[in-house]
Each structure stands twice: as C-alpha cells, then as structure tokens.
Amino acid sequence: MKRSSSHRALQYGRSAALGCVVLLLLVAGVLSSWDSAHHIVLAKGREHGTMTVTGCGSEVCTGPYTPADGGAARSRVSVEKSVAAKKGDRFPVVVKPDTFEVVRTGTPGFLHAWMPLGGALVLAGLVIGGGLRLPRVGWGAGIAGGALLVATFIAL
Missing domain, CATH: 2.40.50 (OB fold (Dihydrolipoamide Acetyltransferase, E2P))
Incomplete structure (x- = not known):
C-alpha cells in the first residue's frame, strides 16, 4: 500500500519535533554541567x-x-x-x-559536575528509542547516561 504525501510529511514533522526535543535535552544537560565542569576541566x-x-x-x-x-x-x-x-x-x-x-576536583568532582548530562542522556535515550524509533541509539544514550550516574554514585 502506497502512503500519501501528507502521511510522509506528518512523519517527517514528528521526527523533526522529537529531534528538537532530544537536542534541547542534550544542550540543557551540557550547559547545566558546564557551569561547574569548566572549573575542573580548565583548572x-x-x-x-x-x-x-x-x-x-x-x-x-x-x-x-x-x-x-x-x-x-x-x-x-x-x-x-x-x-x-x-x-x-x-x-x-x-x-x-x-x-x-x-x-x-579529581574523579569524584569531575563525575559530579557532569551528572546533569547523565540525566539528560537517560531522558534523551527514551525519546530516541521510543519516539524516533531508533532503539539501538536510544539504548546507547540511556546506558551511557546511566553509567555516568552510577559511576558518580560509586565515586562519591
């Protein structure tokens, strides 16, 4: 069955909107983390x-x-x-x-500073896997964020 052009446009619009949500989550995570992390990274x-x-x-x-x-x-x-x-x-x-x-500073301070990015990666993983229907990329982002959060918990 052939899909109509309006159906394809709706799918592209949905993907673009969810891509913007993912981008917003990741940018917010990086900016929130960078507020403390730049003092450690550029020490x-x-x-x-x-x-x-x-x-x-x-x-x-x-x-x-x-x-x-x-x-x-x-x-x-x-x-x-x-x-x-x-x-x-x-x-x-x-x-x-x-x-x-x-x-x-040190490893615990570095990990603690990047914790907001870890949370953003977990949330973005849900949107990527479920909303954008890219389960492997979603799992990768979610696992990376979860690993950062667990490493921070262990280091502190």
Missing part, C-alpha cells in the same frame, strides 16, 4: 587546595580552605552539597575566580 591557573567540611545546610556545605600552591587560606568557603559530604570530610577543590565558592 590550569586557578587556585587549588583542600576544603574541610565543618557544616552543611540545605544546599551548600561550608568550611575552611587550605591552599596547595601557596595561595591565600580562607576561613570559610562553600561547595555545592552532595550526598557524600559529611562534617569532617576533606577533599581537593578549585576556587571559582573572585568568589568564596569552590568546586570539588
């Missing part, structure tokens, strides 16, 4: 040191900062709260320029 020339957690609120943990390269020590800096930060923990950080905010 050359930034202040590196160690933070000791002395207390945690609902969104941030605070504590003193000890520089690794002879910079200025700070009595109080803040880091985004994660499930792994407890009072007394010490971990390597890099200071965001001109602030008292720090970002955790």
